[in-house]
Amino acid sequence: MAASSQHPVPAQATAPAGGPAGDSTGGPRLRAALDGIPAYAPGRPAGEGPVSYKLSSNENPYPPLPGVLESALAAARSFNRYPDMACSGLLSALAEHFRVPVSHLAVGTGSVGVAQQVVQSTAGPGDEVIFAWRSFEAYPIITQVSGAAAVRVPLTAGEEHDLAAMAAAVTARTRLIFVCNPNNPTGVAIRRAELEEFLDRVPSDVLVVLDEAYREFVRDADVPDGLDLYRERPNVCVLRTFSKAYGLAGLRVGFAVAHEPVAAALRKTAVPFGVSQIAQDAAVASLGAGAALRERVDALVAERARVTAGLAEQGWTVPDSQANFVWLRLGEEAAAFAAACERAGVTVRPFAGEGVRITVGEPAANDVLLRTAGAFRTGR
């Protein structure tokens, strides 16, 4: 290709017109929409002391469900091959498990990947995306990457979505609304009547995503299953993941349930071959391990009750969590609390100046957390 290097360079390549992201140093021009995007802050890993538990990323503390490791290892034998791009085995297993048509499903690299597909399918420069704040930290990142404007609607004093304010924030530019139920990081869930009233108010040409990453941990019977709500509403899309209850966070597989043509758009915007065969096969095996899944989730829900009650006894205000974590609104003490936990051997997830999200882990980890929280309260 020596000849091509001698081709005259087109004039515009050496003399950029100077767009919004124009760079006078002459480096590649990057989209101005990327300026100031907050970096995703992953939960800190467990420390290296004698006691070390990671309660900072809402992961499942248990090993893979029965049969899952075997499926994943079998799939690993073929990792010289591309995965099934259509994810046909996983789609048909999901369709059967959740009783939805295959045409209503789309998968992605975790439900964060699917959420990004949703944004790419609905919003771009000049459009608006509404979500509660504080909520899942991926929402502002994927919104800003698309070039759309993020509209953050503050949570209520009770750590709940302010659905009235979110409905009132809809404008002619709104294309998408994320509703995180239960909400990460506060754990509080929205009940059926409120959510239905909200959905009735949202214009039918605005897509509402019900992000149900923690659905399996919900025990309040008044909290609706998004899959019941989506059936009658073509502008509702439900996101689920294998990362939390199913314990496959490291494999990156999640999915959406939505009517056509939304589901078709999500398939179009997926990264080709994004979900590995190992992830696809592990997800199918996980769906088949229902009894073991229920047992583990029940154990975590019981621990959630124990942690919540223990903290409340110490005098903390703990919002009612329907997820696998609890939230303490520590304000300016958030960082100090997280540091105290780390010294004691548990890493939690602080949001500076706001609060701390604590994943419910194995009982021994929760014991350390409770002891540390008690000492922090009496010591301050």
Ligand SMILES: *Cc1c(COP(=O)(O)O)cnc(C)c1O
């Ligand atoms: C953890 C989480 C997800 C799922 O993440 P994956 O990409 O599936 O691992 C999605 N939404 C919320 C609110 C979460 O907390």
